[in-house]
Amino acid sequence: MTLLEDVSLQEFNTLSIPARAAYFAEVVSAADIERILANPALATLPRLVLGGGSNIVLRGDFPGVVLHIALRGIEVEENGTQRLLKVAAGENWDALVRHCLAQGWYGIENLISIPGSAGAAPIQNIGAYGVELADVLVAVSGWDLNTQQWRRLSAEQCQLGYRTSVFKAAMQDRFIITEIELRLSTEAQPNVSYAALNEVLSDSESVTPESVAEAVAAVRASRLPDYRTEPNAGSFFKNPIVSAGRASVLKQQFPQLVTWPMADGRVKLAAAWLVEQCGWKGRRQGEVGIHPRQAIVLVNYGRAKGAEVLALAEAIQHSVAETFGVSLEIEPRLY
Numbered sequence: 398m399t400l401l402e403d404v405s406l407q408e409f410n411t412l413s414i415p416a417r418a419a420y421f422a423e424v425v426s427a428a429d430i431e432r433i434l435a436n437p438a439l440a441t442l443p444r445l446v447l448g449g450g451s452n453i454v455l456r457g458d459f460p461g462v463v464l465h466i467a468l469r470g471i472e473v474e475e476n477g478t479q480r481l482l483k484v485a486a487g488e489n490w491d492a493l494v495r496h497c498l499a500q501g502w503y504g505i506e507n508l509i510s511i512p513g514s515a516g517a518a519p520i521q522n523i524g525a526y527g528v529e530l531a532d533v534l535v536a537v538s539g540w541d542l543n544t545q546q547w548r549r550l551s552a553e554q555c556q557l558g559y560r561t562s563v564f565k566a567a568m569q570d571r572f573i574i575t576e577i578e579l580r581l582s583t584e585a586q587p588n589v590s591y592a593a594l595n596e597v598l599s600d601s602e603s604v605t606p607e608s609v610a611e612a613v614a615a616v617r618a619s620r621l622p623d624y625r626t627e628p629n630a631g632s633f634f635k636n637p638i639v640s641a642g643r644a645s646v647l648k649q650q651f652p653q654l655v656t657w658p659m660a661d662g663r664v665k666l667a668a669a670w671l672v673e674q675c676g677w678k679g680r681r682q683g684e685v686g687i688h689p690r691q692a693i694v695l696v697n698y699g700r701a702k703g704a705e706v707l708a709l710a711e712a713i714q715h716s717v718a719e720t721f722g723v724s725l726e727i728e729p730r731l732y
């Protein structure tokens with residue numbers, strides 16, 4: 398483990414915000430975590446556990462210690478058609494999906510091309526194209542900062558929900574994930590429940606996990622800007638969830654409103670549609686803007702700082718609230 402001082406975080410966040418960390422530690426073994434936490438010089442400082450930096454907004458320089466999770470390794474246990482994977486938190490999520498596909502281990506193909514680390518996947522229960530991590534997660538292991546112990550939490554204990562988990566609620570900033578366990582299968586069960594995916598694949602003779610992954614990757618590439626050339630943090634706002642009654646009132650007022658019914662009777666609204674209707678798509682404010690093809694993706698077109706990004710986000714939230722009476726919640730975590 399190396400502990401560095403005054404490190405630029407610009408390359409470590411996909412919004413490319415030019416902030417600096419007072420201390421930066423590369424975590425390559427579980428023992429590194431205990432070593433950093435035992436360091437009296439760092440004990441009272443704020444901590445940021447960092448994976449790929451694709452779901453954070455840095456408001457300014459980070460005055461504490463960044464623990465960059467670089468743990469590697471994948472272990473596989475076979476049980477009939479099941480494959481139980483133990484994946485170290487620092488493994489790249491997209492590379493993991495592609496590796497599993499190549500091995501014929503299925504279940505996460507719809508989650509291809511999502512940036513970031515495996516360890517961060519449970520934090521907001523990553524999801525896309527009809528599948529979410531909750532469908533395959535068995536458990537997570539890591540260091541509990543409260544009890545000062547290594548613990549294994551079952552998927553149920555992780556309380557995964559729509560873009561949320563216990564790690565964004567009761568256990569926020571309390572657990573450093575070092576490993577996730579997934580249950581995949583050698584039996585193909587392609588999931589094409591998502592309408593846009595179904596459309597792309599409707600002409601195919603046979604739908605396979607490979608063709609689903611290819612279709613998802615292609616749709617994503619056509620819809621989402623690449624953060625390497627147009628720095629962004631993916632969807633900046635969550636899709637708001639309202640009661641069925643509220644949705645039907647809104648639908649009367651705005652017949653084009655895009656909605657998805659949820660299993661619990663509530664209704665999810667398309668944040669992108671709400672933002673677009675307020676005229677934000679493609680607009681710029683200084684060095685930050687809303688992508689011309691994706692109304693909920695904020696792009697850093699220069700060297701915008703976190704404050705500029707958040708000022709634009711607030712302006713969008715304000716106009717959506719005024720027009721629709723709906724509040725938009727920011728998806729990335731702010732530091």
Ligand SMILES: Cc1cc2nc3c(=O)[nH]c(=O)nc-3n(C[C@H](O)[C@H](O)[C@H](O)COP(=O)(O)OP(=O)(O)OC[C@H]3O[C@@H](n4cnc5c(N)ncnc54)[C@H](O)[C@@H]3O)c2cc1C
Nearest residue numbers: 446448449450451452513514516517523524525574630631
């Ligand atoms: C272009 C683009 C497309 C995206 N598409 C999707 C999508 O389709 N679906 C989706 O759900 N998300 C999407 N995202 C968001 C993002 O990719 C995911 O949330 C991803 O899981 C974040 O991983 P990360 O390693 O970059 O996390 P970071 O940004 O590094 O961290 C995010 C949060 O998780 C915490 N964290 C990270 N690692 C750990 C750990 N090991 N232990 C404890 N806490 C940790 C951090 O402290 C922080 O609070 C997208 C982002 C981008 C830029």
